[in-house]
Amino acid sequence: MKLIVKWIISIIIVYTGLLWLVGFLRRKMKKGKVTILCYHRVIEDKQIKDYYRPAVAVSVSAFERQMGVLQERYKIISLDDAVCLLQKRKSLENDYMVVTFDDGYADNYENAFLVLKKYNLPATIFLSTDYIDSNKMLWTDEVGMLLKEKWDVFLQTELLKTLKGAGVSGDKITVINKILSTLKEMDEDIRETIIARLKKDIGNLMVANNQMLTWEQIKEMNANKISFGAHTKSHRFLTTLMLSEKESEIKESRDIVEQNLNKQVLCFAYPDGRFDEECRNIVRESGLQGACSTITGDNISGCDLFALKRRDIGEDACIPPFGRFSKALFLTEISGIYDMFRRR
Numbered sequence: 653m654k655l656i657v658k659w660i661i662s663i664i665i666v667y668t669g670l671l672w673l674v675g676f677l678r679r680k681m682k683k684g685k686v687t688i689l690c691y692h693r694v695i696e697d698k699q700i701k702d703y704y705r706p707a708v709a710v711s712v713s714a715f716e717r718q719m720g721v722l723q724e725r726y727k728i729i730s731l732d733d734a735v736c737l738l739q740k741r742k743s744l745e746n747d748y749m750v751v752t753f754d755d756g757y758a759d760n761y762e763n764a765f766l767v768l769k770k771y772n773l774p775a776t777i778f779l780s781t782d783y784i785d786s787n788k789m790l791w792t793d794e795v796g797m798l799l800k801e802k803w804d805v806f807l808q809t810e811l812l813k814t815l816k817g818a819g820v821s822g823d824k825i826t827v828i829n830k831i832l833s834t835l836k837e838m839d840e841d842i843r844e845t846i847i848a849r850l851k852k853d854i855g856n857l858m859v860a861n862n863q864m865l866t867w868e869q870i871k872e873m874n875a876n877k878i879s880f881g882a883h884t885k886s887h888r889f890l891t892t893l894m895l896s897e898k899e900s901e902i903k904e905s906r907d908i909v910e911q912n913l914n915k916q917v918l919c920f921a922y923p924d925g926r927f928d929e930e931c932r933n934i935v936r937e938s939g940l941q942g943a944c945s946t947i948t949g950d951n952i953s954g955c956d957l958f959a960l961k962r963r964d965i966g967e968d969a970c971i972p973p974f975g976r977f978s979k980a981l982f983l984t985e986i987s988g989i990y991d992m993f994r995r996r
Contacts, residue, residue, distance in 0.1 A: 656972070658981070658984075658990070659972040659978060659980075659981050661984075662978065662980040662981045662983070662984040662985075663978075663980045665980070665984055665989065666979070666980040666983055666984065667980065671983060671984065671987055671989065674987075674989075675747060675987075678747075679745060679746060679747065683743065683744070683952070684743070684744030684745050684746045684747050684748070684952075685744060685747055685748070685950040685951060685952050686734045686737065686738060686744070686747075686748045686749075686750060686950065686951040686952075687747070687748070687749050687750065687950045687951075687963060687986060687988070688731065688734070688750040688752055688944060688951065688960060688961065688962040688963070689749065689750065689751050689752065689962065689963050689965050689986065690752055690753075690754060690944070690946060690962040690963060690964045690965065691710065691715075691751070691752065691753045691754075691764070691965055692708035692709065692753060692754050692755055692757065693705075693708055693709040693710070693757050693759055693760075694709070694710055694711075694712055694715045694759050694760065694763040694764040694767075695709050695710075695711060695712070695759055695763065696711070696712060696763070697711045697712055697713050699711075700714075700967055702800075702825075703825075704796035704797060704799070704800045704825060704828050704829075705792065705793075705796055705828075705829065705832070706825065706829075706966060706967060706968070707829070707964070707966045707968075708964075708966060709966065709967060710965060710966060710967050710969075710970075711967060712763045712767070713977070714967055714970055714971060714977060715763070715764060715767055716767045716770075717970065717977045717979075717982075718965070718969075718970060718982055719751075719767050719768065719770075719771045719773060720771065721979055721982055721983065722749050722751070722771075722773070723771045723773065725983070726747060726748070726749040727746055727747065727748050727749065728748075728749050728750070728751070728773050728774065729748050729749075729750060729774065730750070730774040730775075730776065730877075730879055731750050731752060731776040731879065731881070731918075731919050731942070731944075732776070732879055732918050732919065732941075733774075734748060734750045734951075735918060735919060735941050735942040735957060735960075736941075738942075738951060738952075738953060738954075738955060738957060739941070739957065740953070741953050741954050742953055743953050744952065744953055749986075750776070751768070751773060751774070751775040751776070752775065752776045752777070752778065752921070752944065752962065753775065753776070753777045753778065754778050754883060754921055754923075755778070755779075755780055755783075755790065755864075755883065755887065756777060756778070756779040756780055756783060756784055756864050756865045756870075756883070757863055757864060757865065758862065758863055758864055758865050758866075758869070759863075760777055760865060760873075761865055761869040761870075761872075761873060765873055765876075765878065768877070768878065769876060769877075772877070773877070774877045774878070774879070775877070775878050775879075776878070776879045776880065776881055776919065777865075777870075777873070777878060777879075777880050777881070778880070778881045778882065778883035778919075778920070778921035778944070779865070779870070779880055779881070779882065779883055779905070779909055780883045780884055780885065780886065780887040780905070780923070781882070781883075781884075781885050781904075781905045781908040781909065782885045782886050782887075783864045783887070784864055784865055784866070784867060784870070785864075785865075785866045785867050786864065787862050788864070789863060790887055791835075791843075791847060792832055792835075792836075793863060794847075794857070795831070795832060795835065795847060795850065796828055796832060797857055798850070798851070798854065798855075798856070798857055799824075799827075799828045799831065799850075799854075800824070800828060801857060802854045802855060803824055805853075805854040805855065806853075806854050809853045809854060810853075811846075811849070811850065811853065835847070836889075836924065839892070840888065840889075840892055867912050870912070870913070871912075871913065874913055874915070880909050880913060880917065881909070881917055881918070881919040881920055881921060881944075882902065882905040882906040882908075882909050882917055882919075882920045882921075882940075883905065883920070883921050883923060884901040884902065884905050884923055885900070885901050885904055885905045885908070886901065887923045888901065888923065889923055889924055889926045890902070890922060890923065890926060890927060890928075890931045891926045891927065891928050891931070895930055898930055898931055898934055899934055902920065902931070902934050902935055902938060903934070903938050906920065906938065906940065917940070918940060918941040918942065919940060919941065919942045919943065919944065920935050920940050920942070920943040920944070921943065921944040922943060922944070922945055922946075924946065925944075925945045925946025925947065925962075927943070927945060927959070931943075932958045932959065935958055936958055941957065942957040942958065942960055943957070943958045943959065943960065944960045944962055945959050945960060945961065945962065946962055946964060947959065947961045947962070948961065948962070948963060948964070948991065949961035949963075949988065949991060950963075950988055963985070963986055963988075965985075965986075969981070969982055969985040969986070970982035970985070
């Protein structure tokens with residue numbers, strides 16, 4: 653019901669010209685902004701409905717429609733160029749849009765890159781370097797895929813009974829995402845212990861899944877308007893680490909990307925958007941020019957370049973309850989018009 657109401661309001665806002673008028677007046681007052689969109693995965697249409705982490709995925713068809721809307725309505729620039737603009741601390745007369753991807757999934761090359769080339773759009777992909785050119789998986793993907801693949805076995809475990817006792821309920825995808833969210837908030841050692849117990853109880857994945865980019869793919873994209881940033885080596889949450897570990901994760905991941913591309917890396921993204929003052933200082937002192945968080949919002953002249961705001965984009969950013977792409981829903985989602993209603 654909430655999505656239906658939001659969709660109807662979006663249609664009214666867009667097709668009455670209200671959204672255009674607000675943007676026009678803001679730009680007239682030289683209050684332009686830089687909006688950074690945050691994607692993770694772009695997957696085949698047939699996989700999206702049953703994907704175990706729907707909040708971090710869009711279908712190929714939805715992504716293509718989104719990029720078409722962006723090209724039609726906005727000035728699309730690279731993240732490096734956006735940081736340079738914001739560094740000048742001058743009022744922006746235009747609104748700019750930036751496309752970014754976190755982690756370095758292979759479908760960024762297999763699916764997203766084809767669309768970006770079609771529309772001649774720049775983008776930035778943040779790489780967790782330990783996973784590039786390997787068959788390693790982020791623990792969120794490993795757990796998500798494992799639960800989905802062995803759901804019938806998981807239903808019989810004591811762990812599920814414990815979770816139900818703690819109030820975790822819902823359909824398969826809902827429960828999987830609640831489990832992942834709960835694991836994220838745990839101490840790293842406790843989380844690893846629980847994941848090991850889970851594997852013991854229900855088994856390992858049946859098929860190894862090479863989900864991440866290769867350096868060959870990265871180099872090809874880098875020659876075609878796609879830039880790359882650092883996203884740590886291991887994708888560990890930086891706020892849980894000691895100072896020396898933070899320095900290693902940040903600086904060495906940047907060095908690895910630079911060495912492979914023979915090009916300076918200007919930007920960093922904090923894994924899961926988690927950072928503290930130590931992280932910010934390390935990024936700044938290492939010579940990087942900016943860092944992306946997952947704080948929702950837009951960026952204006954004079955903003956903190958080491959806590960850049962972004963807007964997470966999933967399938968629900970543009971698909972209303974009836975299943976067809978909604979330009980109005982997508983435009984209002986990326987406009988920030990609903991920010992005042994979001995939980996802080």
